[in-house]
Amino acid sequence: MGLDDEEDHDDTTPQQIYYGQLSWYQTHGTPEQLAKFSAGGPPPPTKKDGVTGKILFYEVNTPTVDEIAALLEAMEQAGWITSTIRESIAQLPTQELVAELKARMVERDSGPRPSAAGTE
Numbered sequence: 450m451g452l453d454d455e456e457d458h459d460d461t462t463p464q465q466i467y468y469g470q471l472s473w474y475q476t477h478g479t480p481e482q483l484a485k486f487s488a489g490g491p492p493p494p495t496k497k498d499g500v501t502g503k504i505l506f507y508e509v510n511t512p513t514v515d516e517i518a519a520l521l522e523a524m525e526q527a528g529w530i531t532s533t534i535r536e537s538i539a540q541l542p543t544q545e546l547v548a549e550l551k552a553r554m555v556e557r558d559s560g561p562r563p564s565a566a567g568t569e
Contacts, residue, residue, distance in 0.1 A: 463492040464502050500524055501554055507547045517546065529553050 468491065474483040490509030494502030500523050503516075512520065521539060524530045530538075530553055538549050 460497070462497050462502070463500045464494055464496045464505070468492045468505075500527060500529065504547060504551050504554060507543075508551065512545055512547070517543065520550065524550060524553070 468531070471483075471487055474486050478486070491502075491506055492509075500503075500520065503512075503520055503523075507520070508517070517539075521535050525532060525535050530550075534553075538546055541549060545552050
């Protein structure tokens with residue numbers, strides 16, 4: 450049995466494994482162990498990780514303009530944001546935009562959020 454066979458039986462993605470291990474280090478590890486483990490951030494998301502995986506990855510790894518555009522489109526198509534919200538946050542600096550999108554993963558779009566109001 451090769452790795453391909455094992456993946457068929459285990460639906461856990463590398464990113465999900467990373468966050469499970471990160472949780473363990475946060476609870477049971479030393480600050481040094483946690484810092485060493487988390488220094489590189491999560492692995493790149495797979496298709497199964499979806500929008501959430503992309504947002505978590507982009508928190509640590511700055512996305513390109515094309516990656517941001519694709520993420521905004523995917524979030525709109527999935528119903529996480531409306532086209533109006535998409536337009537209002539699209540001009541935010543990258544890290545602010547990623548933080549705004551992460552907040553929307555927790556709370557479905559219910560209109561403008563305070564951090565999106567008054568965007569440049």
